[in-house]
Amino acid sequence: MSRPPPTPLARRLMAQIGHDGPMRLDVFMAQALFDRAEGYYATRAPLGRAGDFVTAPEVSQVFGELIGLWLAHAWADLGLPPRVNLIELGPGRGTMMADALRAARRAPGFSEAFALHLVELNPALRAEQAARLAPHAPVWHETLEAVPPGPCLIVANEFLDCLPTRQFVRMGEPWHEVEVGLGADGLLRTGLGPAMTAPPEGAPPDAHLWESAAALPGLIEGLAARLEAAPGRALFIDYGDDLAARPGHSVQALHRHAKVEICDHVGEADLTAHVDFGRLGTLARKAGLDVHGPATQGDFLRALGAQARRDALMAANPDQAAAVAEAVDRLIHPDRMGALFKVLCVSSPNLPPPAGL
Numbered sequence: 296m297s298r299p300p301p302t303p304l305a306r307r308l309m310a311q312i313g314h315d316g317p318m319r320l321d322v323f324m325a326q327a328l329f330d331r332a333e334g335y336y337a338t339r340a341p342l343g344r345a346g347d348f349v350t351a352p353e354v355s356q357v358f359g360e361l362i363g364l365w366l367a368h369a370w371a372d373l374g375l376p377p378r379v380n381l382i383e384l385g386p387g388r389g390t391m392m393a394d395a396l397r398a399a400r401r402a403p404g405f406s407e408a409f410a411l412h413l414v415e416l417n418p419a420l421r422a423e424q425a426a427r428l429a430p431h432a433p434v435w436h437e438t439l440e441a442v443p444p445g446p447c448l449i450v451a452n453e454f455l456d457c458l459p460t461r462q463f464v465r466m467g468e469p470w471h472e473v474e475v476g477l478g479a480d481g482l483l484r485t486g487l488g489p490a491m492t493a494p495p496e497g498a499p500p501d502a503h504l505w506e507s508a509a510a511l512p513g514l515i516e517g518l519a520a521r522l523e524a525a526p527g528r529a530l531f532i533d534y535g536d537d538l539a540a541r542p543g544h545s546v547q548a549l550h551r552h553a554k555v556e557i558c559d560h561v562g563e564a565d566l567t568a569h570v571d572f573g574r575l576g577t578l579a580r581k582a583g584l585d586v587h588g589p590a591t592q593g594d595f596l597r598a599l600g601a602q603a604r605r606d607a608l609m610a611a612n613p614d615q616a617a618a619v620a621e622a623v624d625r626l627i628h629p630d631r632m633g634a635l636f637k638v639l640c641v642s643s644p645n646l647p648p649p650a651g652l
């Protein structure tokens with residue numbers, strides 16, 4: 296099959312690889328996603344029907360509303376601090392936070408207590424967030440580290456799946472790391488690096504393919520420092536699993552709702568990988584944090600009252616009832632998003648258990 300012509304970013308990476316040699320997959324992924332001039336998340340508004348993928352908050356308002364109730368509950372778990380940093384990592388179009396804050400208005404005092412902090416790199420998405428969240432006076436940051444200290448509530452939906460991922464394979468022994476280099480046609484292609492002297496960290500003995508998000512340990516360290524200095528809890532929702540139990544290939548590129556080759560459409564396709572919830576939980580526990588979950592998204596949303604909220608919305612909007620039911624089904628049914636997506640909560644030690652987990 297003929298390949299699409301290389302994008303301007305691909306041409307730049309081709310020149311760089313021609314000069315320096317092949318690059319690790321996570322390094323390629325970081326450039327393809329976050330290059331300041333031409334990376335996927337630097338340039339486009341990727342979400343929604345006109346974009347490349349649709350996320351849970353864009354499927355149904357019920358998702359964000361239940362997150363709002365969860366946040367209000369978590370605020371109470373922290374002892375109702377009069378000031379709390381409400382932090383979202385990768386807020387997309389701001390839809391989840393807008394729905395959450397509308398629902399959380401029912402919790403007396405919460406609206407006065409929170410200061411909204413959004414961690415977002417993409418200027419186009421920052422503009423959409425500003426449009427939806429202006430009444431809540433958000434402050435933007437490039438990293439979690441930049442958010443001021445204090446008690447905090449953190450939410451992240453489909454954020455961790457963007458973390459640049461290393462990939463390793465073996466056919467027998469030894470292991471090799473997957474790299475991006477140049478094919479005979481001069482275009483970008485994946486290949487194998489030199490033989491490794493030891494297996495990649497975390498890979499189960501019988502695995503033939505192993506993936507790991509290179510930046511996850513650093514992210515958890517930063518989170519742990521914050522949650523040790525002041526009470527807080529963080530909710531991560533993403534697609535993934537305990538990868539040690541099911542190792543396999545999950546790095547994928549999505550362009551206009553279709554899967555494409557990882558090395559094609561560079562900077563124009565979203566690159567993601569399954570989140571390793573097993574490793575996430577282990578790293579957080581090692582850092583001294585409490586971990587609840589992972590639960591499936593379906594179980595989590597049902598425990599928070601998804602069906603009751605769906606029924607109320609259907610009764611209030613009879614002409615939309617079928618669409619409301621269909622959207623909520625998409626979120627919670629195990630054959631749809633309900634089982635593939637998982638929810639994990641990480642907390643400062645000794646807080647009450649979080650809602651829904």
Ligand code: SAH
Pocket residue numbers: 336342350351352353384385386387388391414415416417420437451452453454457458
């Ligand atoms: N949470 C939203 C958007 C998911 S897409 C939703 O559910 O609809 C991923 C989001 O994370 C985008 O907003 C993207 O720009 C942001 N993002 C990804 N990696 C990031 C990083 N390292 N730093 C800051 N934002 C990032």
